[in-house]
Amino acid sequence: MQVLFKAEKDMLTVFLSGDIDHHTSKNIREAIDSELQRIMPSVLKLDFRDVHFMDSSGVGLVMGRYKTALVYGCEVYVVHMPDTVEKIMRMSGLGSLITFERD
Amino acid sequence: MRLTVDSRSVNESYCRVAVAAFAAQLDPTVEEISDIKTFVSEAVTNCIVHAYLSIPGKIYITASLTEDNTLIVRIRDKGIGIADVSKAREPLFTTGGDDRSGLGFSVMECFSDKLKVVSKEGVGTTVTIYKHIRGKNGNEA
Ligand SMILES: Nc1ncnc2c1ncn2[C@@H]1O[C@H](COP(=O)(O)OP(=O)(O)OP(=O)(O)O)[C@@H](O)[C@H]1O
Ligand SMILES: [Mg+2]
Numbered sequence: 001m002q003v004l005f006k007a008e009k010d011m012l013t014v015f016l017s018g019d020i021d022h023h024t025s026k027n028i029r030e031a032i033d034s035e036l037q038r039i040m041p042s043v044l045k046l047d048f049r050d051v052h053f054m055d056s057s058g059v060g061l062v063m064g065r066y067k068t069a070l071v072y073g074c075e076v077y078v079v080h081m082p083d084t085v086e087k088i089m090r091m092s093g094l095g096s097l098i099t100f101e102r103d
Numbered sequence: 104m105r106l107t108v109d110s111r112s113v114n115e116s117y118c119r120v121a122v123a124a125f126a127a128q129l130d131p132t133v134e135e136i137s138d139i140k141t142f143v144s145e146a147v148t149n150c151i152v153h154a155y156l157s158i159p160g161k162i163y164i165t166a167s168l169t170e171d172n173t174l175i176v177r178i179r180d181k182g183i184g185i186a187d188v189s190k191a192r193e194p195l196f197t198t199g200g201d202d203r204s205g206l207g208f209s210v211m212e213c214f215s216d217k218l219k220v221v222s223k224e225g226v227g228t229t230v231t232i233y234k235h236i237r238g239k240n241g242n243e244a
Contacts, residue, residue: 022148023112025202053119053137055144056206064201084137091194091213092206 003031012041017050020058032065036072044069049080058085059092066098077101106164110155110180112148118164119143125166126174129236138214139174139234145207146178146230152199154182154228172242173216176232184224192220 001018014032018024036044046062048054066076079101081089089100104125108114119140123131126139143164150162163179185191192212197205212218215234222228236242 019116021112021115021144022152023115029202053140053144055141055148056204056210057148057202059204059206060202063204067201084134084141088141088206088210091209092204 001028003028005035007035007039007041010041011043011045012036012039013045013047015047015050017052019053020051020061021053021055022057025057025061029061029064033068036065036068036074040072041074042072043075043077045077045079047079048082048085051082051085054085054088056088056092059088059094062089062094062098063092066094075099104164104166108162108164110151110159110162110182112151114162115144115147115151118147118162122164122166122176126168126236129168129172129174129242130238130240131236132239135234135236135238139176142211142214142232142234143176143178145211146176146232149207149230150178150180150182150228152203154180154184156183158182171235172238173233173235176234177229178232179227179229181227184226185220185222185228186224188220188222 001024004015006013069076076098078098106121122143123136123139147162160181166176168174190196192208194209195205197203215232217233219231
């Protein structure tokens with residue numbers, strides 16, 4: 001599991017990769033939150049392109065980042081979800097709060 | 104197959120990969136493999152974050168295949184147990200706080216054919232998951 005960041009203007013993009021489960025989500029969460037705090041973007045993009053596995057811990061991760069971002073008045077986008085990730089994400093109802101984008 | 108592991112989060116990926124590898128003899132599709140990994144991960148994570156929250160313990164996993172190509176996975180803990188199972192199985196119900204979404208049981212149900220949960224407070228919880236594997240060449244039911 002690796003987390004890479006790209007900041008441009010007031011948008012922060014987070015490139016997630018590998019497996020997202022309860023074990024890995026702790027480090028991912030901490031990495032994203034410290035970067036959010038440092039940059040205070042108005043748009044946060046979570047890019048799932050290279051995520052090979054995700055369970056409901058990933059939903060908790062996104063939901064938590066949505067709440068944190070809300071404090072900064074920051075909008076959240078979830079982009080490039082593989083089918084397996086989207087299957088779980090759709091179950092959560094998060095789509096009504098967060099914009100899902102395929103490409 | 105039979106697998107016993109300590110309730111440590113590093114073991115989550117090992118457990119789901121082991122069960123998926125066991126099911127490989129039925130030649131599952133990519134989606135079926137992903138479904139298996141996901142429901143195992145949900146059940147094992149629940150043992151770690153709920154059952155053994157304060158006192159670590161063992162997680163007992165067995166997997167078997169029936170003649171009609173159904174994978175049966177049983178995941179058992181001797182943790183705190185669940186007071187009200189039907190309430191725990193409701194979508195979005197969680198006692199886990201901010202990082203948990205309360206979707207684990209819904210995911211297990213949705214990604215399998217049948218889910219049985221038996222639990223007793225102070226004794227532990229057994230989750231049994233049934234999934235018919237069609238496989239790449241369409242196994243008989
Ligand atoms: N093995 C277990 N031992 C004790 N309690 C459990 C166990 N499994 C589940 N529970 C209880 O059932 C609730 C619902 O479980 P479920 O997996 O659906 O959601 P969650 O674990 O809270 O959140 P998520 O799985 O989305 O991260 C848990 O919050 C917990 O109270
Ligand atoms: Mg759970």
